[in-house]
């Protein structure tokens with residue numbers, strides 16, 4: 061067979077593919093460990109919202125139909141839940157897809173997008189994908205450096221990505237630092253505030269991007285059903301932004317990008333207040349319990365506003381990852397994020413947290 065001669069745009073040479081947390085199926089195949097716990101991908105330890113699961117089951121007999129692209133039921137519920145007009149919403153196949161719609165609409169060759177470094181890896185991938193240049197700005201004391209970001213704005217800057225609470229640190233931006241920052245950002249720059257973990261934040265001074273939609277700035281807030289609502293496998297997230305921005309994104313949104321199960325499940329999950337409360341209690345208790353044990357072991361960690369902990373470890377993170385894996389616990393080494401002596405651990409059920417802490421004590425001696 062003759063090999064095809066493919067020529068992708070040059071920017072694709074810069075793209076490193078996204079590496080997900082190790083799935084349990086892979087752990088079973090590679091290590092023969094079938095009872096491992098996965099604390100690597102910031103998923104919900106309680107499973108999916110039961111009301112979402114029931115709604116999805118009830119909708120199975122409609123799977124031969126295309127979904128309603130506009131997702132009217134979910135859009136109406138979200139609009140009421142968030143207190144924003146429906147025309148401010150853009151639904152995506154995960155918030156990942158909303159990131160790709162934002163970069164597709166607003167970035168092109170020669171444009172620059174500023175990203176914190178490290179940051180959620182999809183920003184860099186999507187910026188490169190649309191031919192624009194990622195401009196990384198290192199974190200300062202583990203915090204997004206808003207002053208340094210302002211310094212890096214040029215006439216070519218079209219987009220700034222912020223994550224609050226941030227992944228992988230778990231730290232949130234404060235209103236006190238965000239408001240003067242936003243005032244100083246030029247009006248033609250899109251400020252993306254990715255709030256995938258906002259439901260877990262306990263710090264009352266944390267930014268809520270929804271409060272900044274009507275300030276004459278191009279703020280786009282990203283949220284997801286993958287974390288607090290337990291629906292990572294369903295793939296549904298959304299963006300909230302001024303109506304004119306949302307209208308541009310909806311022009312290129314694939315017509316059936318959110319499936320019938322995703323729309324039904326997400327709408328039911330919004331009504332499942334008990335599940336959300338139980339999730340928040342479990343996660344907060346888990347963070348506190350793990351934190352106390354880490355302190356007892358003399359390990360440093362950051363006080364997280366998300367559902368995971370960023371932990372400094374006294375050995376190479378990759379080696380610790382391997383050793384914990386052999387004990388049946390999957391965590392995330394942060395070497396690929398530029399922290400070769402840090403791991404990220406998602407808060408699990410009490411039993412999962414205990415298994416992680418036992419394994420950590422054993423491995424670290």
Ligand SMILES: Cc1ncc(COP(=O)(O)O)c(C=O)c1O
Pocket residue numbers: 101102153154155156157180223226227254256283284285286292295296297
């Ligand atoms: C900061 C951040 N943004 C977005 C996402 C993706 O969320 P979704 O599952 O909605 O695509 C994640 C998932 O890990 C994340 O950590």
